[in-house]
Amino acid sequence: MIRLLLCLMVLHWGAALAIEEHELKDLKLDMSPASLKQGVETVNNVCRGCHDLKFISFASLEGIGLTTQEIDDLRGDAKPADRLMSYVPAEARHATYGVVPPDLSLMARAREGGARYIYTLLTSFHTDAEGKLDNTLFPGVRMPDILGYAGANAEERRAIEDQVTHVAAFLEWASDPNAEKRHHIGWYVLGYLAVLSFLLYKVKKRVWSRLGAMHTSGF
């Protein structure tokens, strides 16, 4: 019965997973410090034109391996404790786009597909037959093709895709800065629990052996 239930669970899961992520491009996230550094530079120079990252302070960028000097270069006149807010006031952005562009701190968790969604969105701009700019993933998106993907040739597109990979990696980090630490601790926790469970199993065996051979497995 246990086996049957397990099979059912796996089937159920497979079905649930198949719902989403059909039209997203493949993305190999590069979470290395070099990649994250390139990512934060694009975010700082380009994305912050319209978007806030209100949960990320300059000081916290130490978490991706930036030195104090590099952080100072990024922040300019801002204080280390300041958040990475947009250069443009919210009212002005609202006037331009009709809405305030969404905050990016949690973007990699706020869309089905996460970082892959971000990567796909930024590399899905194209000009349609009438010469109008549109996006395959998000038709009618109000965001401009800020990286110029639609008008780029094949070689330029590869460079942009590279740049977007780093942006996606940085936003993935920003959505949960403790992820690496969490994984690191997680292995120790699982190792500890495995040893503990093994010892408890041994003790259980020994305690139950006092009862004699009358086994319970046949029930």
Place this chain on the structure above:
Amino acid sequence: MGNAIQWIDRRFPLSTFIKHELTDYPTPRNLTSWWNFGFLAGFMLVVQIISGVFLAMHYKPDSQLAFDSVEHIMRSVNYGWLIRYMHSTGASAFFAIIYIHMARSLYYTCFRPPRELMWWSGQVLLLLLMATAFMGYLLPWGQMSFWGAQVITNLFRATPYFGDQIVIWLRGDFSIGDATLNRFFVLHFLFPFVIFGGVFVHLVALHYIKSSNPLGIELDKEDKIPFHPYFTIKDLYGLGLFLIVFCAFVFFKPDMFIEPANNIPANPMKTPPHIVPEWYFLPFYAILRSIPDLVGGVVAMGASVLIFAALPYLDRSTIPAGAHYRPVYRVMFLVFVLDVLALGYVGAQPPSDEMLLYGRLASLLYFAMFFLLPSISIREDRWLRKRGLPKAVEAFIEAEQAEIERQKAARRRRRGAA
């Protein structure tokens, strides 16, 4: 030490209590691992209360601050991410354990006399747990929190005469808002302690009528063993295995139980394209959606949870052993489990004609299982009686007899050798 215990024992029945409930408490020796889940549920309740209390120290139940305060916990509070992920994953773990605990009781028909009050107190605990989980889900104040609460509180509109007033009374406003968030926070904090009291009643009843067991028959005194040390160590070993699975989710896949849309702050002006409840409500949600009428849907959904309470009267079989020795009931149990999984799948899908059809068929099957149980169990009982005791029961009884004889002989031999 001895003196201190004596001092206490004269004023409070400490030793008697421990003796009665733990070191001498007779437990059937044939309990399988499925009997581990009651203990695990109690453990999860404690985990949720402790992690919840620490979360409440940093959380702000204010519609302007709630979302940001959760991010503050995730990013700035020392190990706040761990506490929050334990709590959010813990809700799913709690439900998974409770559903397995219920499935065990269904499979072994643990709701039969004299365990009706255990079953019903469990039913009340399930309802309290559902209410607590539902209110807790509003607190992160994300899009799914907001719209989920909007949809579910709206269901109370189905109440005759006072529908609209009741919805407003529940929300404290015309729509989900600051007032709702504040009261849900208070109740989400309060309910776990009510559950704690309910668990106490559940346990008092258990220790009065004693544990059920896979055979369903009352065991002889010799076949019972003291809870401590046998089941304390067995439960702890089970806890170790459970914690491995739990921590694997907490540390490596914690966002699996958080809808992406809930990482977007609640926006009353913008409905998300697809509102889904948490996975543990999906089967009931599918039943709700399979009926086009609001009142009908609400009644069906309520009945789908409450109908479990009728089981002691619906099962008319006189064979005590549960599904293991009742082939027809066993098939019904498996069909029911499959059906609940199917309903869960349907509940997660965006509405479509196809899904509506599947949902209706599965809902029908869900209720059919309950309504057909009386006549099926009576026929099954008659058939099994005519056929004689199931072979497995006979084989088990023979094997047990042989084993006892063998042990007796071995003891005699040992005594002879000494």
